[in-house]
Amino acid sequence: MSQASISARDIVRQLPGVLRRFPAIARGLYYYSLKDSGKDLTLGRLVERNADRYPNRPAILAGDCRITWREFDDWSNRIAHYLADLGLGKGDTVAVLLENRPELLAVVAGAAKLGVACAMLNTAQTGRVLTHSIQLVEPRLVIVGEERIDSIENIRARLSLPHPFQFLADTNTLASFGEAPAGYDNMAAQVAARNSDRPRPATPPTLGDTAIYLYTSGTTGLPKAAPGSHRKFVRAYGGFGLMSLAMTPDDVLYCPLPLYHGTALLVCWGSVLAGGSAIALRRRFSARAFWDDVRRYRATTFGYVGELCRYLLNQPPSERDRDHGLTKMIGNGLRPSIWQAFKARFGIEVVAELYASSEGNIGFSNVFNLDNTVGFSTAPYKLVRFHEGTRDPIRNARGRLEEVAKGEPGLLIGAITRKWSFEGYTQKEATEQSILRDAFRKGDAWFNTGDVLREIGCRHLQFVDRMGDTYRWKGENVSTTEVEHILDASGQVREAIVYGVEIPGTNGKAGMATLVPRDDQAFQANALLTHLRRHLPGYAVPVFLRVTHDIEKTGTFKYRKVDLQKLGYALERPDDEVYVWLPGTHEYTRLTPALVRRIDAGDLGF
Incomplete structure (x- = not known):
């Protein structure tokens, strides 16, 4: 990996662009830094804001489907009423097994308005692993798309739920409900019969309540469920949508990443929410169809992981490589070896590379649009010495951790404080295994990311490697x-x-x-x-x-x-x-x- 360096001169060179975005950066910093867990600012509220401010602007684009913010808000309200009629409320969980389509976002938003958390099942999981993932969160019901019915049918006998399985046809269910198999409720038909008034639950959700569960691999060998609070959406809204991208209602973010991933659901959708922008969805990434989709949806931004960028760069050069309106990208894993080549070939101006994890309490964002860096963080962190090939930090003779020298690879750890809380996993043992206690002084606590990064100047970090058993x-x-x-x-x-x-x-x-x-x-x-x-x-x-x-x-x-x-x-x-x-x-x-x-x-x- 290229070990780039960043100097104060590099920062100064980017200041004109930063100053142009300063109002958005200032607003973003406010949202990113919110501490009050009891604040009435949730995913549902963010959706309602956009419905009030931009009612006729597109919220979701998928194939020939165009859904405005008002339509999306109404849809999510009907879903909320349906779930409430089933007896679900704050603190309950539903499991969601859907591919990238508008129904997924509507379900997450509707559930969030009640304080019901959505467990975002990986659509590639089957059998024992899928059973384990569902049982981890003890859901009241499973919402499954027609495209994944076989996965559920193979394990259905092992699942015991308070309510029947919910079915969503593999189509635009706003226009066609489809037919549910035996033993499933046709959710789209049921939802359509509800009113679209905004729900007002007796115990409304707040900033610190769980909105989603994301699944992450770990040393236990089976997926772990990491709760994500409404705060994580609000931080993505501020830190990525405003500070990094300065999103507006004129932006369209193309997202070919799976929405069960934090990069897609939190980072990409959170950024869209910040701008009152539109998210354009594709079921699965296709390098050949990518630029045609970008032109079709008039996308200005896209969400990426590094592998996706390499696939695009490996496509044969075309005279249409710059025939698009895409100027911004946000994601993680863009390697320094292809960073400049990708920007130059496709005319990308802003690479909002980031570092974050589903369960973590720390994130980095490339606010200054510098090359080869995940950016900087306002959260307290340290890079410490570690045993190679493991997630284990090295403790000195006094039992304390030691920071690495500037420029050396170090294990990233984030301080756990009231403001920078660690939400952990559903399993208490797994949560405790990720916490380093008495690291630098008695009584302190730090989240062990398991990732190795290095500082390359001006508090900016560069990703090096993922350690341990993943x-x-x-x-x-x-x-x-x-x-x-x-x-x-x-x-x-x-x-x-x-x-x-x-x-x-x-x-x-x-x-x-x-x-x-x-x-x-x-x-x-x-x-x-x-x-x-x-x-x-x-x-x-x-x-x-x-x-x-x-x-x-x-x-x-x-x-x-x-x-x-x-x-x-x-x-x-x-x-x-x-x-x-x-x-x-x-x-x-x-x-x-x-x-x-x-x-x-x-x-x-x-």
Whole structure:
């Protein structure tokens, strides 16, 4: 990674642009810094504000569907009344399994008006993992789209809910209700019968109440549910929508990212709410369709993860590369190696790179529009020394943490205070595992992000790596422990460990498993691939396999995972067999020196 540096001169150079945006920055700082958890400022209120101020401006664009802010507010009000009629209220939870379509946002907004939290289920999850995710939050009901009925049908017998399953047809349900399968309530038909008056619950939600649950991978091996308060929407509204992007009603933000992710739901939609802007949705990202969509919706902004940008840059150059109105982008993971090339080719003026996590209490924003940085934060944080390959900080002889020198990679930790609270997870044990206590003095508490960053000048940071038992591939966090559990259940494996390895020309890290086969049968790589694809989302299936006779351990029987990560998919150990799941294929292929050279050259399009 390029280690850029930022000087005071760089900051001064950006001041004219900052001064032009100063009114928006000042307003954004106010919203970002709100402390009063009991304040009557919620996601529902933000929607109502825009309906009052910009009633006829578009709020959502999706295909041929155009929904104004007034229509969206009315729709969410009807949903709120329907949920209230079912007996739901503040403190309850509903689970939502929908792809990127307007119904998802309407459900989240409608539930938020009652103080009902929406658990945003990952649409790639199935089977045991999906069951676990639903049961974690103990929902009163599950709202499922027709496009995901099979996922629920396969686990429905394991779920016991107070209310029937809610069904939303895979269409524009404002125009066509569709037909619900047996055992499901047709939610769209039920909602249409309610009035559109704004609900006034007896116990209204407040800033500090939970609005959503986002799922994050962790060291437990199964997803953890992280509560997100209305405050997180308000902080995204101020910190990203106003301070970074200065969004207005004339802006359209194109979002091809899945809305069950915090980057899409909190950052992108939060930014749209700040400007009274429109969000343009696409079910799944398509590099080929991207610029046609941008032109179709007249998008000015888009939400990204780094992998998405690489896909766009890898498309053949076109004379229409700058034939669009897109000038701003917001997201995370844009690598320094492609930062300038992406801006130059597509004419992007503002890269609002950020750092945040679903459960975290700290965020960074590139307010000054500088290159190769996640920006700065007003929250208290430190970068500390850590044990390589783990999420564990190093404690000195006095039991305290030590900060790294400027420019050195360090584990990012955020101070937990009344203003910068840590909302944690639904599982108390998982929450406590993420807190570092007595870090610098007795009684203090810090959130351990598990991520390594470095300071590159003027309090601006640059992302370096994700540590511990997760890695990021295809814009998704992958739990190594969960993949290891699926490998163990294959019947072919005696030992297995999973980690991420770098492939030149890609973002994040591809999954790799080193395994020892069982002695009583011949190892069948493709039978294993079939098993993995049946039980894991595609992004979590290991791209590489290293089949070996023994996995080296430490004296305390811990695997030497760091050494294997450094080895990667190299063919330096003659007794090992190394396989790769090549793009566009349905089998593992035995690696050869020639194939390694092609992968290293970036010829295979992972």
